[in-house]
Amino acid sequence: MVSKKQRRMGVSDTSARYYPSDALSLDELAYWIAFSRVMGIGPVRFQMLLDFFHDDVASAWRASPRALAEVGLDQRTLDSFLKQRANIEPADELKRLDKLRIQVITWKDADYPPLLRKMEYAPPVLYVCGQLQEDDLRYTIGIVGTRKMSPYGRQVTEHFARDLVKGRITIVSGLALGVDTVAHVTALDEGGRTIAVLACGLDTIYPPSNYHLAKQIVDSGQGVLLTSFPLGIKPDGGNFPARNHIISGLSLGVLVTEAPDKSGAIITANSALSQGREVYAVPNSIFAFSGIGVNKLLKEGAHPVTEVRDILEHLNIHTVPRAEELPLYEPENEEEKQLLALLTREPQHIDDIIRISTLATNTVSAALTIMELNGLVKQIGNMQYVRTN
Incomplete structure (x- = not known):
């Protein structure tokens, strides 16, 4: 049962497609996913397993307690892994992700985010809805x-x-x-x-x-x-x-x-x-x-x-192409010009705007509404307005 503080996320057929790893077979990927479910096997211990079993993650998953001890897992971690492993079926995990069209990206994949890869303790497996560009x-x-x-x-x-x-x-x-x-x-x-x-x-x-x-x-x-x-x-x-x-x-x-x-x-x-x-x-x-x-x-x-x-x-980012600027709307009448001249990036309450402008209350209210629709001003809450440019 889903709690009141949570919502289930279902991905529609058109919103995303499921892609398996580009570097691992489906069988291998299933075991990477299974290991990501095991509490106590984080990036460091997972790398130890990969090194010991020469990247054969299936063998690592099926390994005997003696072999796992040789890897360097302490007894508490070993006992916890064996208990969790008994309740995880790697193939079933893959099917669940496929059904929801969730992409899986691992350390082995070329599209693993390079900035994330550089960080200490980067997660071996990422789950993604949507398509990274x-x-x-x-x-x-x-x-x-x-x-x-x-x-x-x-x-x-x-x-x-x-x-x-x-x-x-x-x-x-x-x-x-x-x-x-x-x-x-x-x-x-x-x-x-x-x-x-x-x-x-x-x-x-x-x-x-x-x-x-x-x-x-x-x-x-x-x-x-x-x-x-x-x-x-x-x-x-x-x-x-x-x-x-x-x-x-x-x-x-x-x-x-x-x-x-x-x-x-x-x-x-x-x-x-x-x-x-x-x-x-x-x-x-x-x-x-x-x-x-x-x-x-x-x-x-x-x-x-x-x-x-x-x-x-x-950050020395000067080569990123800038998006084209949309044409700016101009004030449509003298009232709007007057109000725009009064407004800054500092929030001003509508009562103060009316007082300073000496315009009628309904004139200011109507003008600010039109100006907000045209993108000239913005109400940021509590009837406070700012210029947008």
Whole structure:
């Protein structure tokens, strides 16, 4: 039975196709998948098994307790593996993935993300819904932040995600509420690419409120869902640090737009630093609780950024083709021109706009609505407006 906090993810026939590994036979792949289900056999121990059995993963799976002890598995790990192995049928695991049209990518495959491959403890097996594209493997920036986002946090996240997409950068995030959601949605809305990294198997979407977003990412053809966790694994708390490690591992750098002192975003930033990746942070108000973590990152050496150019130039990304700019709408009348001149990137409440403009309330309200539809302004919550350019 699915809990209230989870949603099952089914992939439609048109949203993705199942592809076996390009470097392994189906029989070999089945055993790689089976090992990924075994708690206690992580990247280090799995590599030990591959080395001992000369990449014959089927022999490693079927090995006797004595042979496994010779590999170097301690007794506790050995006993746990034997107990779990008895309940796992490799061929059945492959069938389940095939039914859901989930792609499996292993260390052996050419399309294993090269940035992720470089990180310590890279997962041997990745599960993917949707199709990775070449730029997803080369030009990627992680965007992370708080779940309890302020209007400022939303504005900053949309600003950076939108401009990164214009630079043909793939946005990587964790499908969480708040900053993650805004980063994914903005990428989709702007016609860009996005990768959502999950802390559970792809047959479960967490949080459940983002089920339709996850489906849109796949069905639109604009991105993928990706995880190192096999089917059936629930989003337990201990899985999220591993998820965060993959977000940073997939990315050239990680941008933190808004985050309190103790949050998953800070864990992701620390993972990025441990992997030798760049960390970027947007300065926040010193009085905002939701910005304490970001400002602390800045004090500890994160790169301060106020526009996407800061990130691209620091990473020396100058060869990425820029998407064509859409023509900007112009104000249609004097009232709109007056309001546009008053607005900046700093949020202003509609009451203040009415007071400063001296225009009638209904005139300002109607004009702002039309201007928002035309992309000139944006309401960022609580009747506060900003210019979009």
